[in-house]
Amino acid sequence: MYATSYHRASSVEDAVKTKATHDEGKYLSGGMTLIATMKQRLAAPSDLIDLRHIPALRGIKVEGRKVTIGAATPHADVAASRELKAVCPALCQLAGHIGDPHVRHMGTIGGSIANNDPAADYPAGLLGLGATIVTDRRSLVADEFFIGLFETALEEGEMVTAVTFDAPEKAGYAKFNNPASRFAMTGVFVAKTAGGVRVAVTGAGSDGVFRQAGMEQALAGNWSADAIANVAVDASKLMSDLHANAEYRANLVKVMAKRAVVSAC
């Protein structure tokens, strides 16, 4: 790791101001990605602005069917939240299968979506739920927020403060683990929302998380695993790597989508 300076932000304003005065600085949330990258010397921020001690960034609020999750809320809190489980158990289940217990107690939802790893779970969850990402300066719908591999709509210095969504009528998530990293080799989140059926796929797309329009249409007419059996999955837009080629991933997209539908509640 290269030398860096640490700042503990006391409020969102404090953090954004500190960031503004340090061009080469970075927000630090759970550090599960950032610290590891720094240790490998692949990132060299001059300053780290720690968000984990800002009370406003942490916690889960459920008001009726409106859910708000603070950006610095660790995965373990999301997995264990009774209030959230009552309205959207699929997201609890998703969070409960991220990494291992250490990672779940450190890693945060804000860090995960700001990082937008193409194999991360939350991007599928939030895109599938049609969530809104709230930042220090604006609100963005998930469809606009997730742009590509490790790429989001966040501007320089912009901070995610929360995510919000209306609890869906039904939702399910099925993940096929990469055998080595246990990130999603393919993960599919399906949701029946007020705005319609949404199907979001992570771990598979060569441009990161994406919506599967064919499956959305099929499920809108007939919410069942059978409905998607004949939907074509285009392998040409999927990733190929050591662990899975595009053809196999195309198969997984379909199998995981079916399982997500079957498990949806």
Add this chain to the structure above:
Amino acid sequence: MGVEGIGARVTRKEDKRFLTGKGRYTDDMTAPGMRYAYFVRSPHAHAKIRSIDVSAAKAMSGVIDVLDGRQLLADGIGNLICGWMIHSKDGSPMKMGAWRPLAADTVRYVGDAIAIVVADTLGEARDAAEAVVIDYDVLPAVTEAVDALKAGAPQIHPESSDNLIFDWQIGEPDATDQAIAAAAHVTEIEIHNNRLSPNPMEPRATLGIYDGAEDHYTCYTTSQNPHVARLVMSAFYNVAPENKLRVIAPDVGGGFGSKIYIYPEEIVCLWASKKTGVPVKWTSDRTEAFLTDAHGRDHVSKVKMAFDADHRITALKVDTIANLGAYMSLFSSAVPTYLYATLLSGQYAIPAIHANVRTVYTNTVPVDAYRGAGRPEATYLLERTMETAARELGISPAELRRKNFIRTFPYQTPVIMNYDAGDYEASLNAAMQAADWAGFEARKATSEANGKKRGIGMSCYIEACGIAPSAAVGSLGAGVGLWESAEVRVNAVGTIEVLTGSHSHGQGHETTFAQLVAGRLGVPIDSINIVHGDTDKVQMGMGTYGSRSGAVGMSAVVKALDKVEAKAKKIAAHLMEADEQDIVIENGELKVAGTDKALPWFQVALASYTAHNLPAGMEPGLKETAFYDPANFTFPAGCYIAEVEIDPDTGETDIIQFVAADDFGNIINPMIVEGQVHGGIAQGIGQALLESVHYDANGQLLTASFMDYAMPRADDLPSFNLSHQNTPCPSNPLGIKGCGEAGAIGSPPALMNAITDAIGNNGLTMPATPMKVWQALHAAH
């Protein structure tokens, strides 16, 4: 015997310190003035070094010095060597390419060490390493052994024009070919044994300390055999004469073979300590471990197995290409030859065997022994072939094996080994019963009804442990003898230290060796300490690998104990005015048999040291040394059965049950044996389902972290169903065979046989990842 003697489930004495974080590993060691090393390594798989410029790095903050291969060469530090000479079938010696501890003109794999930076902190050393400027002339690289043999492949060493290291054979080529020509059936198969990264929990580390006043070196290192390290470093690398070099391997967190060898870092840190005048410590990070720890396996073989009309094997012909990587590591030549081809008879009476082995240089990490070393390759090849043959012949895999088992001992195979004892059918029967083999078809039907594919597979392995009779291995090319030493040192108050040349890095010697002594003398196990891993404390020894510590190391302790007991009996007889022949040692006392006369053990010990009243002419003291040279290899064997269920939608394999029925000879501590088997099977399942080293076409390591190299985790593994059918080993005093590698040897073919049974496609290579199984399923339909 007794509650702490041989056969007892004594909890491990060493676990308190390990489980409470009080282990003392090399990286825990410090020395006054110690500084940190970082190695500059090649980012290219194959390149000429045009120039190395360290001037900017040397000027950086905290840097003590930056040293490279030119200075090392000038100081006369020798090349790394392979210690086992193999001759090609044309009589020519193996072609050993020069392996400089720091490459000066050519780099041959990504990770090849080029320079060492010594600085006040690790961070500063690493910063400076990035400032070392090296101008490379990048050359084409080759990573697959089969490709390296092709005409026009990049030439890796000047010593070998075609990358061939040796072309060796064993057995009878003519008799084998004739039997194949005359066979009723010949099974042909190509076998791939995947390349593995050892990944011990503790990465390699070393601390080199040069003491200018004494002109003396101390080397702390993560070694499985510190005396061998000292011998090699002084005899071949000219670091220092043995009496000026102390090697200490303190607590070592796993080795699996990868810590047998001498690597560049130990030598370079010792040398750098003298050059810089400060103690120099290097600790590998995990990526460096993937890049530089010797890998295991990596064979491609063509196999022909011939049968007569009665399904008896008449011949086996094997043609193997083994990838040895960029340089010949310490024992690399022995692994695909004498540790592999000599086991190709397996548990079967095969009248004619011929194996040809070509070893090859590639631009990859050196390949050497990894848990099982050669024997997993032989077992995988044979047991996949047997399974394939059974399917082709339309008979049950168990029947085919039964028909061909060796049943009388000793049995001389056509490939050197002389099996001394075994009962292969006993393990086969026990395993089939434990697995409820007979009920499989019904379970398969249930799986089918649930849309799953169920398969069952077995593997009957044999291996050779307790390496090895020194004269025998010497005649086969080994540069060392493979005996073991022990000293039993009884203190004046009767407590005991056992100094052993074996080295424990997870095996639990501090418990099992103490059990042997506690059982023999009837003294409490807590009064016995096992001392190992320090060349200043312990007499010359050969270290731990190849499941040899029980069979060879403990046999040396037995010999030393025999001498100690004989002397103690003489003293006791003298003190009690009895006949020496009548003295027995029991429950911590020396008794005159048939009387109530007895002396406690500590009194005899004390008498030996006060020396006030010893038999005439007897030397004071109670301390004996013994060297034990084994009479033969030992031959653990067994039968493993795996039952799997495969999800045809995803290709995922679920291991429903795993049965291991082993013959390890006599068992010292069943709990430790079970632990060894569990760990071995976990590694075998890792090889079969998960693990594989991958390089890209340019020789870049793709699996350089746990993000891409899939290690087995607890939830990848089933509960193991273990049993033992032990036939005592007649070749050593304790009847021990060894259990450290069996799990890793026997399990991969059992799993692959089960998976190929389930999917009905035999053309599957390890690791059987979900994608590969899914593809094979679709190819089969």
